[in-house]
Amino acid sequence: MKVREYDVVVVGAGIAGLTAALYATRQGLKTLVVGADLGGQLLLVSEIQNFPGFKSIRGFELIRRVEEQARSYGAEIIFDEVVEVRREKDFFVIRGRSGEYRGLAVILACGKAPKELGIPGERELRGRGVSYCVVCDAPLFKGRVVALISWGYHGVENAATLSNYAKKVYWIFPSEKPYEDEELVASVLSKGNIELIPNSTPLAIKGEKRVETLVVRNKEKGEIRELKVDGVFVEVGYEAKTGFLRGVVKLNEKGEVIVDREGRTSTPGIFAAGDVTDVPYKQAVIAAGMGAMAALSAYSYVMKLKGRRVRIVSDWKHLKPKEGGLSLRL
Numbered sequence: 001m002k003v004r005e006y007d008v009v010v011v012g013a014g015i016a017g018l019t020a021a022l023y024a025t026r027q028g029l030k031t032l033v034v035g036a037d038l039g040g041q042l043l044l045v046s047e048i049q050n051f052p053g054f055k056s057i058r059g060f061e062l063i064r065r066v067e068e069q070a071r072s073y074g075a076e077i078i079f080d081e082v083v084e085v086r087r088e089k090d091f092f093v094i095r096g097r098s099g100e101y102r103g104l105a106v107i108l109a110c111g112k113a114p115k116e117l118g119i120p121g122e123r124e125l126r127g128r129g130v131s132y133c134v135v136c137d138a139p140l141f142k143g144r145v146v147a148l149i150s151w152g153y154h155g156v157e158n159a160a161t162l163s164n165y166a167k168k169v170y171w172i173f174p175s176e177k178p179y180e181d182e183e184l185v186a187s188v189l190s191k192g193n194i195e196l197i198p199n200s201t202p203l204a205i206k207g208e209k210r211v212e213t214l215v216v217r218n219k220e221k222g223e224i225r226e227l228k229v230d231g232v233f234v235e236v237g238y239e240a241k242t243g244f245l246r247g248v249v250k251l252n253e254k255g256e257v258i259v260d261r262e263g264r265t266s267t268p269g270i271f272a273a274g275d276v277t278d279v280p281y282k283q284a285v286i287a288a289g290m291g292a293m294a295a296l297s298a299y300s301y302v303m304k305l306k307g308r309r310v311r312i313v314s315d316w317k318h319l320k321p322k323e324g325g326l327s328l329r330l
């Protein structure tokens with residue numbers, strides 16, 4: 001197997017990873033992005049109204065533009081899931097399911113992914129009736145019977161969306177009420193096709209080729225019900241899937257990568273950006289900004305390894321102003 005060598009390998013092709021690649025390539029670094037998909041969470045966002053420069057833009061469209069921009073400067077993008085990062089002399093070896101890549105520096109931008117329930121049948125029937133995204137998949141269940149496991153304000157939004165498409169929605173949650181605003185809940189229930197299943201936890205998802213039933217247990221009464229459903233929607237939050245980074249960089253109790261204010265992790269040469277980090281604000285513009293910062297820090301690190309001491313404060317100082325344009329004041 002041919003091992004490819006880069007100055008920087010970015011893990012994750014969401015907004016943080018692609019912005020990091022844009023900045024790294026503009027600094028002249030040979031950059032590879034290894035992503036399990038292209039776009040990350042932004043693919044789930046139908047409309048963003050708080051990304052500077054756009055009053056409203058679809059998540060997909062925003063990511064498409066950043067990808068195009070990063071590629072135009074020479075960033076390479078490969079689809080692969082990284083399962084291991086280890087050091088070998090000056091290089092880091094980034095092992096994916098389909099190949100190995102080597103980078104002088106690594107930028108971790110692996111974001112967050114939907115939390116799983118961890119019950120039998122869930123993994124096996126993922127994509128075959130089990131979904132983690134109501135916004136994306138609700139239309140596929142038009143006229144069908146579905147179960148929703150979700151609560152809080154987000155749960156209400158999910159129930160409302162599903163009830164617009166499905167014939168019937170079983171709404172499962174672990175407490176007495178799905179959300180404290182009873183008026184809001186009542187307005188969603190007024191559609192008449194939602195059945196509340198309170199104080200309950202899912203036990204198993206069953207089905208041969210596709211989802212056929214969901215088994216739930218009422219915690220108060222101990223009663224078990226097997227609901228006949230075509231789909232199960234799991235929307236119980238997001239988490240950093242950083243198991244493969246344990247022992248590589250310091251993680252906090254939530255599994256997030258701990259970074260300093262320059263995007264450096266506890267391991268020299270490994271940087272991190274976006275939702276995967278312990279920075280509390282999980283927003284697209286913040287992830288993009290952190291991606292830029294991690295790339296500039298990685299640039300300083302790589303230059304030092306190559307025997308050139310530089311410390312940059314912006315990524316445009318090396319660029320010549322366009323003919324007829326304004327000259328940059330440094």
Ligand SMILES: Cc1cc2nc3c(=O)[nH]c(=O)nc-3n(C[C@H](O)[C@H](O)[C@H](O)COP(=O)(O)OP(=O)(O)OC[C@H]3O[C@@H](n4cnc5c(N)ncnc54)[C@H](O)[C@@H]3O)c2cc1C
Nearest residue numbers: 012014015016036040041082110111112274275282283284
């Ligand atoms: C429904 C929804 C609505 C939102 N609305 C807004 C909004 O209106 N405004 C706003 O600012 N933010 C919003 N956000 C948050 C915003 O989308 C995130 O903060 C941002 O997308 C995080 O970007 P990221 O690149 O850090 O991570 P992600 O988008 O999670 O991308 C990480 C990428 O890394 C990949 N990856 C993970 N592990 C590996 C691995 N081992 N190997 C290879 N690749 C890997 C993933 O597949 C993914 O592509 C919303 C999020 C959701 C889910």
